[in-house]
Amino acid sequence: MSLPPGFTDATTDALPLHIVSPEGLAQWRAAQSPAHGQWLDAQAFDASAGSVALLSADDGSIAGAVIGVADRADAYCYAHAPFALPAGTVWKPAEELNAEDASNLQLGWGLGSYRFARYRKPRRAPAELAAAASQEVRDVITACLRVRDWVTTPTEDMGPQQLEDAARELADSHGATLEVIAGDALLEQNFPTIHAVGRASHRAPRLIALRWGKPGHPHLALVGKGVCFDTGGLDMKAADGMRNMKKDMGGAAHALALAGLVMAQTLPVRLTLLVAAVENAVGPDSFRPGDVITTRKGITVEVDNTDAEGRLVLCDALAYACEQNPDTIIDFATLTGAARVALGPDLPALFANDDALARQWLEAGEATRDPVWRMPLWRPYLRYLDSSIADIANAGSRMAGAVTAALYLERFISEGQKWAHLDVYAWNDKDRPGRPAGGEALALRSAWTMLKQRYER
Numbered sequence: 001m002s003l004p005p006g007f008t009d010a011t012t013d014a015l016p017l018h019i020v021s022p023e024g025l026a027q028w029r030a031a032q033s034p035a036h037g038q039w040l041d042a043q044a045f046d047a048s049a050g051s052v053a054l055l056s057a058d059d060g061s062i063a064g065a066v067i068g069v070a071d072r073a074d075a076y077c078y079a080h081a082p083f084a085l086p087a088g089t090v091w092k093p094a095e096e097l098n099a100e101d102a103s104n105l106q107l108g109w110g111l112g113s114y115r116f117a118r119y120r121k122p123r124r125a126p127a128e129l130a131a132a133a134s135q136e137v138r139d140v141i142t143a144c145l146r147v148r149d150w151v152t153t154p155t156e157d158m159g160p161q162q163l164e165d166a167a168r169e170l171a172d173s174h175g176a177t178l179e180v181i182a183g184d185a186l187l188e189q190n191f192p193t194i195h196a197v198g199r200a201s202h203r204a205p206r207l208i209a210l211r212w213g214k215p216g217h218p219h220l221a222l223v224g225k226g227v228c229f230d231t232g233g234l235d236m237k238a239a240d241g242m243r244n245m246k247k248d249m250g251g252a253a254h255a256l257a258l259a260g261l262v263m264a265q266t267l268p269v270r271l272t273l274l275v276a277a278v279e280n281a282v283g284p285d286s287f288r289p290g291d292v293i294t295t296r297k298g299i300t301v302e303v304d305n306t307d308a309e310g311r312l313v314l315c316d317a318l319a320y321a322c323e324q325n326p327d328t329i330i331d332f333a334t335l336t337g338a339a340r341v342a343l344g345p346d347l348p349a350l351f352a353n354d355d356a357l358a359r360q361w362l363e364a365g366e367a368t369r370d371p372v373w374r375m376p377l378w379r380p381y382l383r384y385l386d387s388s389i390a391d392i393a394n395a396g397s398r399m400a401g402a403v404t405a406a407l408y409l410e411r412f413i414s415e416g417q418k419w420a421h422l423d424v425y426a427w428n429d430k431d432r433p434g435r436p437a438g439g440e441a442l443a444l445r446s447a448w449t450m451l452k453q454r455y456e457r
Contacts, residue, residue, distance in 0.1 A: 004141040006082045006113025006126045007106075007133060008090055014130040016094035017081070018066040019105070020047045028066075040066070049077060050433055052084040062086070064094060074369035075104045075445075079112030079434020082126030092130045106133040107445075110141035112434035116152045139264045140448065143257040144441040150253040151426050151439025155229040155246045159203045160277035163226050163249060166256055167208045167275060174263035176212035176271075190296050191276075191320070193312040197227075198278030200286040205278040207317060212263050213270035218455055219326040220262070220269040223317050224255030225310045225333035226277035233280050233306030234288055247439060248310070250426025251333035252277065254444055258332075261448055269455050274321055276313035280306070292390045296320060297412050302390035310335050311405055312394055315412040322414040328357065328454070329419045330447070331409070338401025339423040342375075348443045349375045351406035352420040353413065357454075361420065364449040372422065372443045375402060382407050422447075 003009070020028045025047040029037055036055050045053040051068035065085055069077040085091065097105065106129065113126035133141075150158060150166065164180055171178040183204040186195040191207055198205025208226075227248040231237060237245070252275045259273040287293075291303045293312070297319040301312070310333050321329050339349040350372040352358035358374050365371040384397035384404050392411060397404065406421050413419045428440045 004110040004133070004138055006109050006128055008128040008130055010090060011092060011130040014090045014092040015062060016064040017091040018064065018094045019069055020066055021069055021072070022047045050080045052081065062089065065091070071369065072101050072104060075108035075111060076369070076434050078105045078108030082109055082113040085127035087124045087127060089127045090130050091127060103134065103137050106131050106137045107140060108434065111144060114145055114148060115436060116149065116438055118149070118153060136265060139261055140445060143261040144444055146257045146260065147253045147426070147441035147444060148439040150256070151247045151250045153246070155279070158246065158249065159228045159279060160198070160206050160226065161203060163228065163252055163275060163277040164206060164208050167210050167273070170256065170260045170263065171210050174212060176210050176263065179209040180206050182206035191316045193293050193295050193301070193316045194276045194278060196287045196293050197280055197309045197313050200283035201279035201281035203279050208275040208277055210259060210273040211271065215270060217268045217270045219272065219324065220451070220455070221272045221274065221321040221324065221326040221329045222255045222259055223314065223321055223329060223331035224252035224275045225249070225314055225335065226252030226275045227310055227313065228277060228279050230280045230307070230309065231282050233282060233309060234286050235306045236282065237307060244427065247427050248334050249277070250424060250439065251331070253426065253439065254332040254424060254441065257441065258444060258447055262451065267451060267455055272321065272324060272326065274317045276317045278313055280309045295412070299392060299411060300390040302387040302393045304393040305395040308395040311408045314409055318409060318412045322417050327418065329413070329417060330422070332422050332424055334426050335423045336402045336405045340425055342402060343373055345425045345427065345429060346442065347371060347373050348422050348424040349373060349402050350420060350422055351375055351377055353377060353410065354418040357418055357420050360454060361446060361450045364453065365443065365446040368446045368449050370443055370446040372446060375406070377406060377410060378403055379407065
């Protein structure tokens with residue numbers, strides 16, 4: 001089994017790493033040598049979250065270190081350590097940890113050791129943790145880092161074809177089947193909105209469908225918005241708004257990574273993964289404001305704004321998912337700026353038409369410290385999507401933007417079908433310990449925990 005970044009099997013030279021919370025500091029200090037206590041006092045070490053202090057041996061070498069953590073259940077409480085401790089050092093917990101704390105330490109260490117390295121070598125290597133991480137912890141780290149890599153990669157190297165390549169690699173690794181419908185074949189097989197959004201690009205739009213699992217297992221459908229770059233179309237974004245639109249395939253990255261995790265951990269489900277992969281470009285064949293598109297479901301949509309394209313590519317994919325009568329559909333999308341205004345970058349907006357499904361995800365988010373926040377499917381706001389010439393418009397008001405986007409998607413969900421939609425930012429604007437600037441997996445760990453609880457029974 002390959003090791004995630006920041007891990008080593010070598011334990012011979014591993015230094016002791018003390019993990020201390022503020023409320024446990026006094027008791028831990030009482031067991032240390034007077035010299036170490038004086039040294040910690042000199043550094044004003046208070047075991048606050050994100051704090052680190054090295055301990056010195058008599059000969060001046062490193063004797064160990066202590067890190068402060070506020071919440072042992074939060075993997076990110078440990079994520080500062082790999083780059084706060086000296087490069088080239090190897091560490092192991094000084095005190096015995098219970099299984100949950102050990103897993104959280106390992107997960108945080110793996111997340112905190114990450115640096116995007118495709119185009120530039122990292123300035124330094126992380127300190128390493130000598131730990132036999134479980135296969136599940138390794139698979140979760142891999143899934144999270146895949147999201148970061150895919151979302152951070154510029155569109156030139158992460159277009160619709162590269163999303164297909166990523167899906168194909170997952171399929172080949174886990175014995176899944178892959179079907180791709182691309183270009184004008186989308187029209188022939190009735191995916192008109194995916195085609196309309198992506199047809200102006202020199203890179204063909206496509207629907208990527210991965211299938212895996214045994215026929216007798218519950219059917220889980222994961223759907224991802226794969227807008228590999230979003231200019232806004234003819235309703236073009238300003239430069240500031242377009243700058244990071246390589247990340248507009250963040251929903252697809254989450255769906256792909258979660259599918260990989262489901263398969264790697266052999267969750268007893270029959271999995272269908274659908275990714276609508278397009279580039280919303282500007283060209284002679286761009287779709288236009290005022291156009292009316294007849295969707296796969298037969299609902300006519302007036303294009304109010306070409307920058308509300310994510311819901312257009314998703315609506316055909318969701319309709320197709322519903323045709324297969326899955327137990328549950330979950331879609332991931334970097335869908336609205338309104339969700340970020342309401343909840344900020346770290347808290348994805350969850351919409352669900354099934355209370356039990358929403359509750360399971362909320363509880364998993366609390367347990368894993370990988371939260372979601374449920375938002376209402378307030379159906380009276382469908383009035384903001386009224387069209388005078390079609391069944392519905394794809395936009396139309398600045399009011400309740402995240403809610404109206406989710407309501408638009410719900411129009412394409414079959415009656416009685418259990419469905420959840422996650423409006424996720426998928427991005428860190430600034431470097432923080434364990435969270436480097438760039439792509440980020442949000443609510444991926446809690447989604448996995450929820451699915452385990454839902455299907456491992």
